[in-house]
Amino acid sequence: MFTVLSASAVAQEATVQGLIIGRDGPKMYVQTGDSPRQIVILQDSTRALQKGGFFSGKKDLGVAALVPGLEVKVDGSFDPDHELVAKKVEFSKSSLKTARQIDAGLNPVNAKVASQGDQLMSQRRDLDAAGNRIDEQGRRIDEHGNLIAQNGQAITATNGRIGQLDTYDEKGSITINFRNGSAVVAKKDKDALEDFVKNASSMQGYMIQVQGYASKTGNAAMNQRLSSERAGNVLTIIQQSGAVPLTRILAPAAMGTTNQVADNHSRSGQAQNRRVVVTVMVNKGITGGPDAAPATAAAPAPAPAGQE
Template identity: 30%
Template sequence: MSVTSHSKKGLLLIAMLAGAGSAGASAQTQGPPQSDLSATIYTSPAETAEMTEGPEVKGIISARSDDKVQVTTADGARTVVAVNDATKISASKGLFGLGRSKLAADSLLNGLPVTIRTLQSGGDLVASRITLQNKDLRTASMIHNGTAQRFDEQTAATEALRGRMGEIDQYNVKSTTNVNFDTGKAVLSAQAKNDLCATATAAEGMDNALLLVVGYTDATGELEYNQELSEKRAGRVVNYLQQACGWKPYRMLTPTGMAEADPVASNDTSEGKAQNRRVAVNVLVSKGLDGL
């Protein structure tokens, strides 16, 4: 593990740019965006009586948008079905589906296995009946509620921190930890893993500390390849910090890949190249908040 304050001006510029993107990074921890379901028709209960019987759709709800659901079947096919006031939604209560309870449309959660009987109008499908299992609904509800709670907590913490830092564009670099990589690789060594968690633990003790992760390569190879490799290395470090070291995503600025820029040693020697194949984990505290 090495600590340095190398090229602080360049680092601060990266931090400013990353700070502007941190909102997007936080949003990414909340999962992929909903699919575009806009192709589905809107129908009233009266209109469904004039439709013909459509195919039965069985699979997992993979997206939800207003009165439309997307179901992904076992073979990966995706089908969009409209849900209206005439749609009957029920969950089986007992063995072999004996006994059923009626449900509201807001019970159709992402990840829920369903079987849908449909009506067809042209190329569009409308759900006439949706059935599911109570045990699946309980599981989906637990996941949904737990995830929503974590996202709410994270969003609140992010906004509180961003609100205090909104007018500040300068940081104190409290420390920089470099972890190194083999040529062409993005695999963390045992030493690197230990150093990363030690850095996270030290930063955790600093109020208002953020981490800025920047990946680098040596000068070997094409610039485009090195750019991708530096980004991959940075991403690998971010994942380990969050998943293994417990660092909160909302305290992580957007990671950056800088390819072979800003070397810490000469690329003319193998020793220098080894030092340049690195990811720098910078512990930053806003100058306006440092010491608070």
């Protein structure tokens, strides 16, 4: 739904309601009832307000909370290019929870889903060309179809998020490891992280992605909380470095115990799984494709076994 509230010779004040379908730094794309894509310009002064209950009022979470899949109402004014410069963006707590679940779920699997879709198409062509393999190919199609169906609702809700992410190249990442049960970033890791984001900030069209993880020791609720706190603490360091504006940071994702990179039966393996991964992604359309120079940073070594 798109509603124009008032207009003047200087600026046209407006309110837009719809679904966030993409982010590109300070530009946010919103699908409304009248337009498949309304460009919204975010600023560091833009307020991102989560609406609470009857007594809790509104909470300003910052523009990093504006992720694809979020239902929003945007108040602002149109610039000469008919792009809406946002003064404030409002959204409900339940919509934010859903959007973050979609964001956390799709970040690690969007490439897999796209790959599975390609495999499914290939398998269907094989069925037409090779009738003697119908039974085997049919079984594989069912397996891929079930997995794609499980992600179908999230893909539909974001309405183009995968296509948006496909416009980015991953240019480098840094991994921060943590002690058992802790979300405190060590000083050496803090220094390395600040160097990494300063290097990333020199690129055109970049976005910073932060994902927190936990090992599978302890209960699920504690691990989810730890992954969230670790991601949040790393995000705070990035913001305090002053090298990266808020509009270039995606909302931190608490990934819990997903994507374990080592065996949890050993202390060294658990130490590798207690981590935050910070990734810099660069827009292909701005940089001209995958030939742009990558950001590099040495990943800190896992905590020694004696420091568990």
